[in-house]
Amino acid sequence: MIKLAPSILSADFSRLLEDVKKVEKAGCEYLHIDVMDGHFVPNITLGPMIIKSIRKEVDMFFDAHLMIKNPDNYIKEFVDAGCDMIVVHQEACTHLHRTIQNIKSHNVKVGVSLNPATPIETIKHVLHDIDMVLIMTVNPGFGGQSFIEGMIDKIKELKDLIDKKGLNVDIQVDGGIKPDNVSKVVKAGANIIVSGSAIFESDNIEETVKLFRENANK
Numbered sequence: 001m002i003k004l005a006p007s008i009l010s011a012d013f014s015r016l017l018e019d020v021k022k023v024e025k026a027g028c029e030y031l032h033i034d035v036m037d038g039h040f041v042p043n044i045t046l047g048p049m050i051i052k053s054i055r056k057e058v059d060m061f062f063d064a065h066l067m068i069k070n071p072d073n074y075i076k077e078f079v080d081a082g083c084d085m086i087v088v089h090q091e092a093c094t095h096l097h098r099t100i101q102n103i104k105s106h107n108v109k110v111g112v113s114l115n116p117a118t119p120i121e122t123i124k125h126v127l128h129d130i131d132m133v134l135i136m137t138v139n140p141g142f143g144g145q146s147f148i149e150g151m152i153d154k155i156k157e158l159k160d161l162i163d164k165k166g167l168n169v170d171i172q173v174d175g176g177i178k179p180d181n182v183s184k185v186v187k188a189g190a191n192i193i194v195s196g197s198a199i200f201e202s203d204n205i206e207e208t209v210k211l212f213r214e215n216a217n218k
């Protein structure tokens, strides 16, 4: 069974709670929250204040994708805001193992994300310490970009490594995922699917969510 993680980057921020309620009602398991700092990626989005205000109204699992430099400085703030999982970028962490331990010390789940050009090899030795790997299937920074086909082999490589080590680590994919390409990422090994524009820009969110689930195992 896959889990769906709509990315609020494509929500209407003037009606953020209303939009989030729609994906919650449609049965999506995770809320994917894209945090960008204008340094790690060329875009600025939102921070703990906004997360805290929607947390009070929403029961979904909050998955914070931190596309920021020096994430260690902000982990406690994101946990206090109500995030259930903190995902940091391998490329943003000089001492990745230390950052992972920092996140775990707050009793939340921990994920590590890889940009398209970053090899699996770079997280091989911390895999047993984390709950999830996020494979970026676009270069992070914006919603609505095209899926990078070369990432299919990368997902397979990660899945093989996780299985070989006998670990229970989720594989999340993020960027350019739509109902018509979801099956190939799932076949490759992904089980948590982020989708921004395909969900929030659709006319009927419930139908689109249904279609994602139907197509996932085709």
Ligand code: DX5
Pocket (backbone or CB within 6 Å): 007, 009, 010, 032, 034, 065, 138, 139, 140, 141, 142, 143, 144, 145, 174, 175, 176, 177, 194, 195, 196, 197, 198
């Ligand atoms: C990109 C973000 C994604 C983005 C996905 O940097 O991490 O979560 O919102 O949007 P779509 O599904 O439109 O590619």
Ligand code: ZN
Pocket (backbone or CB within 6 Å): 007, 032, 033, 034, 065, 174, 194
């Ligand atoms: Zn994301």
